[in-house]
Amino acid sequence: MTVKKSGKLFIHFTFLTTSIVPLQNRNCFVPISEIIAVEETEFNKKQRNIGRWQKMAKLHAFTVHYVKKARNHRWRCRDATFWCVDEHLCNQWTQALKELLEMQKSRPKQLLVYINPYGGKRQGKRIYEQKVAPLFSLASISTDVVVTEHANHAKDNLFEVNIYKYDGVVCVGGDGMFSEVMHGLIGRMQKDSGIDQNNPKASLVQCNICLVFYFSGSTDCICYSTVGISDPVTSALHIIVGDCQPLDVSSVHHNNTFLKYSVSLLGYGFYGDILKDSEKKRWMGPMRYDYSGFKTFLSHHYYEGTIAYQPAKQTHGSPRDKESCRMGCYICKQSEKQLAEQNKEHGLKHEEGEEEWKVIKGKFLAINAVNMSCACPRSPKGLSPAAHLADGSADLILVRKCSRFNFLRYLVRHTNQDDQFDFPFVDVYRVKCFQFTSKLSEDNESNVMDIGKKRFGQFCRDHPACCCNIVNSTWNCDGETLDSSAIEVRVHCQLMKLFARGIEEDCKDEAAHSQSSIEQLL
Numbered sequence: 001m002t003v004k005k006s007g008k009l010f011i012h013f014t015f016l017t018t019s020i021v022p023l024q025n026r027n028c029f030v031p032i033s034e035i036i037a038v039e040e041t042e043f044n045k046k047q048r049n050i051g052r053w054q055k056m057a058k059l060h061a062f063t064v065h066y067v068k069k070a071r072n073h074r075w076r077c078r079d080a081t082f083w084c085v086d087e088h089l090c091n092q093w094t095q096a097l098k099e100l101l102e103m104q105k106s107r108p109k110q111l112l113v114y115i116n117p118y119g120g121k122r123q124g125k126r127i128y129e130q131k132v133a134p135l136f137s138l139a140s141i142s143t144d145v146v147v148t149e150h151a152n153h154a155k156d157n158l159f160e161v162n163i164y165k166y167d168g169v170v171c172v173g174g175d176g177m178f179s180e181v182m183h184g185l186i187g188r189m190q191k192d193s194g195i196d197q198n199n200p201k202a203s204l205v206q207c208n209i210c211l212v213f214y215f216s217g218s219t220d221c222i223c224y225s226t227v228g229i230s231d232p233v234t235s236a237l238h239i240i241v242g243d244c245q246p247l248d249v250s251s252v253h254h255n256n257t258f259l260k261y262s263v264s265l266l267g268y269g270f271y272g273d274i275l276k277d278s279e280k281k282r283w284m285g286p287m288r289y290d291y292s293g294f295k296t297f298l299s300h301h302y303y304e305g306t307i308a309y310q311p312a313k314q315t316h317g318s319p320r321d322k323e324s325c326r327m328g329c330y331i332c333k334q335s336e337k338q339l340a341e342q343n344k345e346h347g348l349k350h351e352e353g354e355e356e357w358k359v360i361k362g363k364f365l366a367i368n369a370v371n372m373s374c375a376c377p378r379s380p381k382g383l384s385p386a387a388h389l390a391d392g393s394a395d396l397i398l399v400r401k402c403s404r405f406n407f408l409r410y411l412v413r414h415t416n417q418d419d420q421f422d423f424p425f426v427d428v429y430r431v432k433c434f435q436f437t438s439k440l441s442e443d444n445e446s447n448v449m450d451i452g453k454k455r456f457g458q459f460c461r462d463h464p465a466c467c468c469n470i471v472n473s474t475w476n477c478d479g480e481t482l483d484s485s486a487i488e489v490r491v492h493c494q495l496m497k498l499f500a501r502g503i504e505e506d507c508k509d510e511a512a513h514s515q516s517s518i519e520q521l522l
């Protein structure tokens, strides 16, 4: 029996029809949208003890491969085989289910895959071939696979290939590889639309055609914050069912020159220093972040500078909300509506309102701007637990100079249920754009002087005996360092789309929901 409920089609496995019988005694309720594939099955191969039916007539069967939701947002592929004596009826069922799958228009048919063979624990290629490629082939998705030979290979390639023939781009690697592919995609879209990325006020063209997903890095913060887990099979299944999650992207400029895009963390001070130190220790693998984290914590450097920001007045939430961004998030949906209305009214040319800028000067241990919660295994709720994936804003977190002990208390709260913003030395704002200038660059207007001072700064940092604290930190932009400390940042609402659906509510709730749906139907 296939039933329609709230506009969604479900398949209820136990009683498909009175004459179609599931091979395994299983009671399972699966939305059509979560069926991976339907296949005719050679009955002999799956034959089990089915008693008298076996002797009476030739049996016909088909197998439904579907998504099974496990704990901690993990998805797995399961199958159920159905048999009957009537070949025509069996074919009708197979055909009907295949037609229903054909109607799932958001599902990708052709993907471009980039694999970084050195990312994470150097397992990307093996994981892709053993766990992901068989699932794509089961779902009849064709792929062009590029194993990268050097950094920026994928990015450069995205400027050359015909990206419009693909329904999506998959990158196998960590946050760094994601960032590279994202830059390739966004850059290509702007180039094809004649948009100058160096203009910080340019309205960028959304990446509607190509979608990106990834797995197998060392921090995997984007996976954790958008899916809830970093797991190749789970990511592959989200791709197959055609899940689509819009994502805010920040552009970062210096002096009208484009530097980078960011989707997770833009961090100055603590996270910038960790990254700078950890880059020299890449050979340590993911452990390098713990080593450099400890060292940076002990160094307890603070930095002076000025931040100017425009509050995000259009969004409905606040960084101090108790609710987090989840699948079908109301706040992100509202932003999507606003964006559609804006695009209808003005096209891509949005009027920049003369809204007020707030200015804060101070000494900071850390300045973090996050476009998403930045949840990861080290911090399950993330740097800003209530940040939204697609509301057109970033959370700007300012950690002012405080004692080492207080800074430790602040860090520890990232790992427990206590509120990390509930300290007098921590401020958090929801912003749509901001600028930062370090005291050092404010003091030095001339370029020539700047270069000299930058060198001097470097000298001091590299010589611990020198107590000079007049140095710049480095911006950590999604795990890459930026060359300039003075930056201008702007959030572009829903610029990208991911093969994801946002973090689902706990699986236990899901199971309870399915059960009640079955009861209502029977």
Ligand SMILES: Nc1ncnc2c1ncn2[C@@H]1O[C@H](COP(=O)(O)OP(=O)(O)OP(=O)(O)O)[C@@H](O)[C@H]1O
Binding pocket: 115, 116, 117, 118, 119, 120, 121, 147, 148, 149, 150, 151, 152, 153, 172, 173, 174, 175, 176, 177, 178, 180, 216, 217, 218, 219, 220, 479
């Ligand atoms: N074949 C290659 N050789 C060397 N570097 C590469 C290659 N392919 C991609 N890269 C670069 O390697 C960098 C790190 O990639 P990736 O994110 O996959 O690794 P990672 O060690 O897991 O890092 P992360 O900490 O970001 O998760 C990326 O910035 C990417 O540009």
Ligand SMILES: CCCCCCCCCCCCC/C=C/[C@@H](O)[C@H](CO)NC(C)=O
Binding pocket: 175, 176, 219, 220, 221, 264, 265, 271, 275, 289, 374, 376, 378, 379, 383, 411, 412, 414, 415, 476, 477, 478, 479, 480
């Ligand atoms: C007792 C000590 C407690 C330490 C708690 C630390 C909290 C860690 C939070 C980590 C957030 C990481 C945000 C992710 C950023 C990524 O963009 C980037 C690229 O992978 N990763 C890093 C480490 O820069």
Ligand SMILES: [Ca+2]
Binding pocket: 248, 370, 371, 372, 387, 388, 389, 390, 391, 392, 393, 394
């Ligand atoms: Ca956001």
